[in-house]
Amino acid sequence: MKKIVIIGAGPAGLTAAFELLKRDAKEYQVTILEETGVIGGISQTVRHGGNRMDIGGHRFFSKDDRVMQWWQDIMPRQGKPSFDDIKLHREKQLAKDGPDPAETDRVMLVRRRVSRIYYKRKFFDYPVTMKPQTIKNMGAATTIAAGCSYLKASVHKLPEDSLENFYINRFGRKLYSMFFEGYTEKLWGRHPREISADWGSQRVKGLSIRAVLKDMFSKIGPKKKNQKHVETSLIEEFYYPKYGPGQLWETAAEEVRKMGGTIQMHSKVTQIHTDAKGKVLSLTYEKDGKPETIEGDIFLSSMPVKDLVAGMNDVPAEMAKIAAGLPYRDFVTVGLLLDKLNLKNETDIPTLGNIVPDCWIYVQDVGVKLGRIQIFNNWSPYMVQDPEHTVWIGLEYFCAEGDKFWNMSDQECINFAVKELVSMGVISSPSDVKDSHRERIKKAYPAYFDTYAQIDDLIAYLNRFENLFCIGRNGQHRYNNMDHSMATAFEAVDNICAGKTDKKNVWNVNTEKEYHEEKKES
Structure with a gap:
C-alpha cells in the first residue's frame, strides 16, 4: 500500500x-x-448568525466535462424548483428525478448569471456590452471617444509586455482607463503596467471589443450551425450548492x-x-x-x-x-445584513424583494477601496435566513497581510466598509445595517509580478x-x-x-x- x-x-x-x-x-x-x-x-462557506458567506464567489461552471460530472456526482442537480423559483414562478430546466431543494440539502441549484459594473452610480454589463443602455450611461461624447480609441488601438498594436498593453490592445485606452485600470490596481496593489500580461491571458482570454460586437450580433440574428464557441458573456447559468x-x-x-x-x-x-x-x-x-x-x-x-x-x-x-x-494578494470580506439596498432593480429579472439581480457588482470607482459586492440572496436563497425581507451582502476588499487595512479591528473595518457604501449610494445610512461580520483570507490571489x-x-x-x-x-x-x-x-x-x-x-x-x-x- x-x-x-x-x-x-x-x-x-x-x-x-x-x-x-x-x-x-x-x-x-x-x-x-x-x-x-x-x-x-x-472555497469555504462561512456561517454567521443564520446567514452564510461565500468567500470570493464561486460559480460552478466549467468547460471541462469531467469536472462538471464530478460536481454533479457529489451533489446532484435540482429536480424540483428552489424556494425563490417557486415564489417568483420561475421556470428552469430541471434534472429528471433530481432532488428537491425543499426536502434535501445535498443538491446543486441552477442559478442565473448576472454580474454588472457599478461606475459613477450607473450600472454597466460585465463584461462590457455595446447595447443602447451602455451608450446612454457613457454619454455620446465618451462613446465616440471610446470608439476612436479602440480604432486607434486596432491599428497600432502595443507590445504585450504588460497587463496595461494587453487591455489597451483589446479595448482601447479610453475603455481601459474607465473599466480596467483602477480596478486592476485595487485588486493587485500595482499599476497594470507593472503586471505581467500572463494574468490577462489567464483571466480575460477571448474578451475584446471585437468579441463583444460579435456576441451582440450573434444574439440579434439566428445562430449559425457552425458556430463553435460560446464566449463567457453567453454563459448565462451556473450550478451552485444549496449552502454555498x-x-x-x-x-x-x-x-x-x-x-x-x-x-x-x-x-x-x-x-x-x-x-x-x-x-x-x-x-x-x-x-x-x-x-x-x-x-x-x-x-x-x-x-x-x-x-x-x-x-x-x-x-x-x-x-x-x-x-x-x-507575491500574493490577501483578501477581506465584510458581510452586512440589511433590510434593503438603495439600488433599484431596473432589469426585467424578477427577484425576491425586487432587489437588483446581481451575483457580483464590480466597483470600478477609484474613490473607494471596495472592489466587489456580492449579493448572497442571488447566489442561493438558502444562504440567507430571511431572503424575502433582508439582503445579505459581502463587500470584497483586496489588501496585503499586515497592511493598515488588514490590521484594522473587526469594527473599524466594518465601519469603513459601511461608510463607503453610504458614499456610493448603495445604502442610505449606517442605521440600515442589522448585522455584520468580517473574514480575512491570507494568500487568496497569487500575483504575476516581482x-x-x-x-x-x-x-x-x-x-x-x-x-x-x-x-x-x-x-x-x-x-x-x-x-x-x-x-x-x-x-x-x-x-x-x-x-x-x-x-x-x-x-x-x-x-x-x-x-x-x-x-x-x-
Whole structure:
C-alpha cells in the first residue's frame, strides 16, 4: 500500500484524495494535512448568525466535462424548483428525478448569471456590452471617444509586455482607463503596467471589443450551425450548492473519510524533508503546538509555493530567492445584513424583494477601496435566513497581510466598509445595517509580478522531486479557478496511478489560449 500525503483540504487536495481512494482504496493510504479548522480553502462557506458567506464567489461552471460530472456526482442537480423559483414562478430546466431543494440539502441549484459594473452610480454589463443602455450611461461624447480609441488601438498594436498593453490592445485606452485600470490596481496593489500580461491571458482570454460586437450580433440574428464557441458573456447559468461552495467540499471530505482517507485539521506543515536523490521523504507539521512527522511515498502540495520551498532543506540560493519573492494578494470580506439596498432593480429579472439581480457588482470607482459586492440572496436563497425581507451582502476588499487595512479591528473595518457604501449610494445610512461580520483570507490571489518572471525556473527545480506534485491555485502560483485546481488534481492522480513522474501535464492545466469559461460546442 502506497502512503499518499496531501497538503491542504481545498478543492485540489480533496479532489486528489477522493480520486485516489475511488480508484483503488486498497492501494492508497491517503492523509490530508490541513492548516486551518475549515474545509474548502478559499472555497469555504462561512456561517454567521443564520446567514452564510461565500468567500470570493464561486460559480460552478466549467468547460471541462469531467469536472462538471464530478460536481454533479457529489451533489446532484435540482429536480424540483428552489424556494425563490417557486415564489417568483420561475421556470428552469430541471434534472429528471433530481432532488428537491425543499426536502434535501445535498443538491446543486441552477442559478442565473448576472454580474454588472457599478461606475459613477450607473450600472454597466460585465463584461462590457455595446447595447443602447451602455451608450446612454457613457454619454455620446465618451462613446465616440471610446470608439476612436479602440480604432486607434486596432491599428497600432502595443507590445504585450504588460497587463496595461494587453487591455489597451483589446479595448482601447479610453475603455481601459474607465473599466480596467483602477480596478486592476485595487485588486493587485500595482499599476497594470507593472503586471505581467500572463494574468490577462489567464483571466480575460477571448474578451475584446471585437468579441463583444460579435456576441451582440450573434444574439440579434439566428445562430449559425457552425458556430463553435460560446464566449463567457453567453454563459448565462451556473450550478451552485444549496449552502454555498463549502457545502460541496465538506460533502467531498465526508466521502473521503468514508472511503478510508484521513483528514487532519489544524495541522500546519512547516518542513519538507528531501534527500539528495530528488525525493521527498517526510513532512513535519505542527498540531496542538507540537511538531509531528509523517512519512510518505508520494506527496501532493496545494500549500503556497513560497511556503513549500521555504520549508525544504538544501534549496539552492537562487531558487529560494525566487520562491521568497513570489507575491500574493490577501483578501477581506465584510458581510452586512440589511433590510434593503438603495439600488433599484431596473432589469426585467424578477427577484425576491425586487432587489437588483446581481451575483457580483464590480466597483470600478477609484474613490473607494471596495472592489466587489456580492449579493448572497442571488447566489442561493438558502444562504440567507430571511431572503424575502433582508439582503445579505459581502463587500470584497483586496489588501496585503499586515497592511493598515488588514490590521484594522473587526469594527473599524466594518465601519469603513459601511461608510463607503453610504458614499456610493448603495445604502442610505449606517442605521440600515442589522448585522455584520468580517473574514480575512491570507494568500487568496497569487500575483504575476516581482519574481514571478522566473517561475519557470522554480517549476523546473520542483519537478526534480519525482514524488512531489504541486496542485491547485497556490500550489502552482497560478490564478486558477476552482475547476482548474481540480483539473491539476486529476492530472496528478492520473500520473500517480500510471506510475509517471513527468509533471508536464499537471503544470499545463489552464495554459491554453482559449478563455477559461468558453465552452466548445459540437
